[in-house]
Amino acid sequence: MPQTICALATPPGEGGIAVVRVSGPDTYPIVGKVFFPDRTGKSIEAAKGYTALLGHYYLRGVKMDETIALFFRAPHSYTGEDVIELSVHGGTAMADGLLEALYLAGAHPAGPGEFTRRALENGRMSLTQAEAVMEVISADGRQGAALARSALDGSLAKTISGIQAALRTLSAHITAWVDYPEEDVPELSEGELTLTLTEQLNALDKLIDSYGAGAVLRHGVDCVLLGRPNVGKSTLLNLLAGFDRSIVTPIAGTTRDVVEQAVMLGDTGIRLNLFDTAGVRESGADAAEDEGIRRSWAKLEEAGLVLAVFDLGEELNGEDMEIARRCQGRPALAILNKEDLAGEGEKIQEASAALAPYFKAVLALSAKDPASLMPLCNAVAELLGTAKLDPNAAALCNARQLAAARDARDAIRQALDSQRDGFGLDAAAVCLDDAQRALARLTGEDITESTLDEVFSTFCVGK
Ligand code: GDP
Secondary structure, three states, X not given: OOOOEEEEOOOOOOOOEEEEEEEOOOHHXXXXXXXXXXXXXXXXXXXXXXXXXXXXXXXXXXEEEEEEEEEEOOOOOOOOOOEEEEEEEOOHHHHHHHHHHHHXXXXXXXXEOHHHHHHHHOOOOOHHHHHHHHHHHHOOOHHHHHHHHHHHOOHHHHHHHHHHHHHHHHHHHHHHHHHOOOOOOOOOOHHHHHHHHHHHHHHHHHHHHHHHHHHHHHHOEEEEEEOOOOOOHHHHHHHHHOOOXXXXXXXXXXXXXXXXXXXXXXXXXXXXXXXXXXXXXXXXXXHHHHHHXXXXXHHHHHOOEEEEEEEOOOOOOHHHHHHHHHHOOOOEEEEEEOHHHOOOOHHHHHHHHHHHHHOOEEEEOOXXXXXXXXXXXXXXXXXHOOOOOOOOOOOOOOHHHHHHHXXXXXXXXXXXXXXXXXXXXXXXXXXXXXXXXXXXXXXXXXXXXXXXXXXXXXXXXXX
16 A cells, blocks of 8 residues: 655745645545635545645644645546645745644655656656656746646657557467468558558657757757857857846957856747857967857767857958867858848858868857847757747657657568568568567556656655
8 A cells, every 4th residue: 555645846935825735545534634624514534636725734742733635536537646736925934833743643745756657657647747847847938838738648659559559450460370371361561561660660760850859948958159369158148048148248258257148049948048158269378268259069979969159350361260160060051150240242152162061050140139040040940940849759868768759660670671572571570579678668658667766766755
C-alpha cells in the first residue's frame, strides 16, 4: 500500500498563496486531524470530490492560518489517488507549519516527481506526458510552453502509437506468412512494405529533425557574438537586449570579457544566452584581452548560434576572414553591420559574396537602428528552424526520447535496406522487432525501474 505523501506544490518564496498537496490512501483521515472547516456541520470525511471548504489548520493544537481545502476523490485526481490541496497564505512560514502538522498526522514528505510518478503508475498519464509535465514547469517563453503542452496533451503519445500500430500490423503479417506457410496468408507485397515503412520513417524523421528547434524554444540557445574590435558587437548586443548593457565606445578593445546575458529575441520565443566577446584580434600585447579572445574561440565550439559581425565601413581584412573560416559548418549568421556607411549596394554585395561560403546566412543591417531588430529576429528564427516549427505538433521533449526515436528510425531504415538488398522478409521482421522495442522504450511501456528513477529524480518536489 503506498504511503500518503505531501509537499509544497507552489514555488517556495514570496507569493500570495502557497499550496500544499496531499495524496494517498490516508489523505482524508490525515487532513482531518489538521484542518477544521469554519462552518459547523461540515466534515472532511463527507466532502465530495471537486468541492472546497474554508477553514483553518492547526499545528500542535494551535490555530494557525486560514486555509482553503480543495477535495479530489480517487481516481479523479492528478495522481489517481485521494488528493486534497490546501491553500494557505504565501511566504514559506504558513506552508512550513502546515507541512509539519501533516507530518505529525502521519503524512510522509514526497520525493521529487512522486505525485507525477503515481499518476503514471495509476494510468493517469503516459511517460511522455509525465516528462512533458517537467518541461511545462521548466519551459520559458510562450512557444516553448506551448510545445511542452502539446506533449502533455498526448500528441506525441498519439503519433508514436500510430507508428507502433503500423509496425505491429506489418510484423503480424510477416510472422503469419513466414511461420505458417501452409496457411493461406497472402504475401506482403514489396511495394506495400516499403511504402508503410517509409511513412513511419518520415514520421520519425520529422520528430527527430524538429527536436533541435523545439529544444531552442524550450531552453534557449547559447549565442556567441564574434567580430573584430569596433565592428559594432556591443551596439548589436544593446539592440538585442533593448538597453545599454555593454559599454559602447569608439575605442578599440574596450569589451574585454565574455559577458553573459539572457535576452528574449523579439517575439520569436527564442531566448539567447549571450556571450559578448572581447574584440577578436590577432595579436594582443595585453594578456587580459588575449584571455578574453581565447574564451571567445572556446565558446564558438559549443555555441548553438554564432553571430559574427563585420564592418561595412571598412574593407574585410585577414582577421575578418579568419573569423569567417572558424564559423564554417557552425550555426553561424554573418552580420554586415553599419549598412548606413556602405553607400551604394556594391560594397554589400562584395562582402556578402566573400562571406557567404562560410555562413548559413548573411544579413546587412545597422545595429544602431532599432528597425534592424526585426530582420535579425527573422534571420535567426530561420537559421535555428524555429520559424517553421508548429508549436502544436507532436514533439520529443528530452534527450532520452530523442535517443529512443533515433534507435527506432535506424531499425526501420535497416528493415528498408534489407528489402532493397534482397534479404527475405524474416530479416525485415527482426528489424521491425528492434524498432518496436525502441518505441516501447520511448513511451515507457518497456522501461526499467532505474530509467524511471532517473526520469523522476530530475523532477521538482511537489509535482
Ligand atoms: P565593438 O567593439 O565591436 O563592441 O563595437 P561597438 O559596438 O563599441 O561600436 C564601435 C563603434 O561603431 C561605435 O562608435 C558605434 O557607435 C559604431 N557603430 C555601431 N553600429 C553602427 C552602425 O550601424 N552604424 C554606424 N554608423 N556606426 C555604428
